[in-house]
Amino acid sequence: MDSPLSATTTRMSEDSTVPRETLTITDNRTGKSYEIPINHDTIRAADLRQIKVDPKEFGMMSYDPAFNNTASCISKVTFIDGDAGILRYRGYPIEDLAEKSTYLETAYLLLNGELPTPSQLKDWTYHVTHHTFIHESIKKFLDGFHYDAHPMGMMISTIAALSTFYHDAKDIFSAESRQKQTYRLIGKVPTIAAFSYRHTLGMPFVYPDNELSYPGNFLNMLFRTTEPKYRPNATLEHALDVLFILHADHEQNCSTNTIRGVGSSHVDPYSATAAAIAALYGPLHGGANEEVLHMLMQIGSIQKVPDFIKRVKTGEVKLMGFGHRVYKNYDPRARIIKHIAYEVFELMGKNPLLEIALECERIALEDEYFVKRKLYPNVDFYTGLIYQSMGFPMTMFPVLFAIPRTSGWIAQWEEMLLDPEQKIARPRQIYLGHNTRHYVPIDQRN
Numbered sequence: 187m188d189s190p191l192s193a194t195t196t197r198m199s200e201d202s203t204v205p206r207e208t209l210t211i212t213d214n215r216t217g218k219s220y221e222i223p224i225n226h227d228t229i230r231a232a233d234l235r236q237i238k239v240d241p242k243e244f245g246m247m248s249y250d251p252a253f254n255n256t257a258s259c260i261s262k263v264t265f266i267d268g269d270a271g272i273l274r275y276r277g278y279p280i281e282d283l284a285e286k287s288t289y290l291e292t293a294y295l296l297l298n299g300e301l302p303t304p305s306q307l308k309d310w311t312y313h314v315t316h317h318t319f320i321h322e323s324i325k326k327f328l329d330g331f332h333y334d335a336h337p338m339g340m341m342i343s344t345i346a347a348l349s350t351f352y353h354d355a356k357d358i359f360s361a362e363s364r365q366k367q368t369y370r371l372i373g374k375v376p377t378i379a380a381f382s383y384r385h386t387l388g389m390p391f392v393y394p395d396n397e398l399s400y401p402g403n404f405l406n407m408l409f410r411t412t413e414p415k416y417r418p419n420a421t422l423e424h425a426l427d428v429l430f431i432l433h434a435d436h437e438q439n440c441s442t443n444t445i446r447g448v449g450s451s452h453v454d455p456y457s458a459t460a461a462a463i464a465a466l467y468g469p470l471h472g473g474a475n476e477e478v479l480h481m482l483m484q485i486g487s488i489q490k491v492p493d494f495i496k497r498v499k500t501g502e503v504k505l506m507g508f509g510h511r512v513y514k515n516y517d518p519r520a521r522i523i524k525h526i527a528y529e530v531f532e533l534m535g536k537n538p539l540l541e542i543a544l545e546c547e548r549i550a551l552e553d554e555y556f557v558k559r560k561l562y563p564n565v566d567f568y569t570g571l572i573y574q575s576m577g578f579p580m581t582m583f584p585v586l587f588a589i590p591r592t593s594g595w596i597a598q599w600e601e602m603l604l605d606p607e608q609k610i611a612r613p614r615q616i617y618l619g620h621n622t623r624h625y626v627p628i629d630q631r632n
């Protein structure tokens with residue numbers, strides 16, 4: 187990255203016809219002009235601080251609620267072009283990875299920046315596979331939850347509790363410690379997710395089977411009953427692996443912003459990951475896949491779709507699974523997921539809600555309300571239909587998002603930690619509250 191120029195020095199181009207990489211701002215309150223360097227098509231908010239009316243002032247800030255137009259970091263992990271519908275992990279198009287890679291290989295790519303060699307992949311797979319067991323005491327946490335506890339609530343709590351077992355996790359600036367916690371998190375998150383699911387059913391926990399693939403072992407821990415050896419269905423195993431690839435990372439989304447923010451206080455990675463899972467749980471983020479199914483069930487039939495769309499257009503309800511802060515085109519993941527859906531339905535039978543979903547999409551892609559706002563199906567629109575057909579209850583849908591996203595969260599957390607420009611996240615504010623006022627004894631308050 188070019189070394190950022192300070193605001194007081196600017197790159198004067200030799201040829202005056204060549205535009206300088208700067209922004210000239212004139213403060214009309216004072217008539218003063220300021221030349222602010224432009225790097226990567228952005229200016230540093232800190233360069234605005236010199237703009238003052240009175241030298242004693244704090245100086246100018248930028249105001250950007252929900253960070254609609256603010257870059258919080260420089261990252262090399264994931265690239266999205268929202269208008270073109272492009273998504274790349276470390277430069278590799280998501281379409282290539284979904285077709286040719288596996289989730290574990292993709293997780294390695296996100297975490298290490300390069301696709302693994304055969305020996306690197308073997309070593310990575312070995313370590314993740316040999317960290318799938320959890321401490322027996324953790325089962326007591328899970329047993330303490332009510333039978334109808336939401337698995338995401340169980341995940342948040344139990345992943346945070348991992349920090350109490352691995353005291354070495356606080357050594358966040360040791361590459362060796364970070365590597366070990368990464369093995370543990372990628373290895374144990376599916377186990378805790380499966381145990382949470384089994385707890386809600388009142389079924390015994392199924393221990394990991396290290397001879398199975400990452401998705402295959404997850405299916406084993408979820409669905410094995412009395413058979414001595416669980417044999418995952420190859421179609422479902424592959425579908426889950428591709429879905430995990432598609433959900434692995436997505437640059438600075440809400441939950442990634444959370445792990446970067448919480449991690450910036452230098453807390454251990456288990457506590458930071460638990461915070462990210464909490465952010466993902468929200469219905470506007472990873473919880474949307476569960477809300478989509480509730481919405482489709484509420485609509486109930488194709489005939490009722492037009493009435494529901496009317497309610498969406500009045501602002502009464504949202505069309506869950508549609509819209510995106512970045513994608514103003516079809517979410518490239520949704521396109522791939524739609525193909526996977528048909529593979530799963532061929533095996534498990536078509537999900538009866540599919541027709542309602544397709545009708546919602548058909549209308550939305552034609553209707554001015556959605557076209558004007560560039561609302562397209564996002565990653566959450568079709569996943570729920572697949573998960574339901576695979577036998578998952580709706581409460582498990584966001585958990586199926588959290589499992590693969592763990593690799594993206596850890597890749598982003600580590601990038602934040604090692605970025606010399608990053609420090610504890612502490613935004614400013616515009617204060618419009620009361621000015622100084624004095625305490626009034628209660629017997630004098632009206």
Ligand code: SDX
Nearest residue numbers: 436439470471472474504505506507508509510511559564
């Ligand atoms: C994920 O950020 C990521 O990368 C997230 C994610 C990832 O991989 O990490 O991609 C995963 O979270 C996908 C999004 C899942 N959420 C949903 O499907 C919930 C439904 N979608 C919306 O809530 C909304 O689209 C968001 C939250 C996804 C994006 O919200 P924005 O960018 O803040 O957009 P907005 O709310 O400002 O909406 C702009 C306009 C508004 O209308 P006007 O006020 O201009 O009239 O579009 C409307 C909104 O009312 N709108 C919708 C809508 N989404 C936006 N109207 C109806 N239904 C919707 N789903």
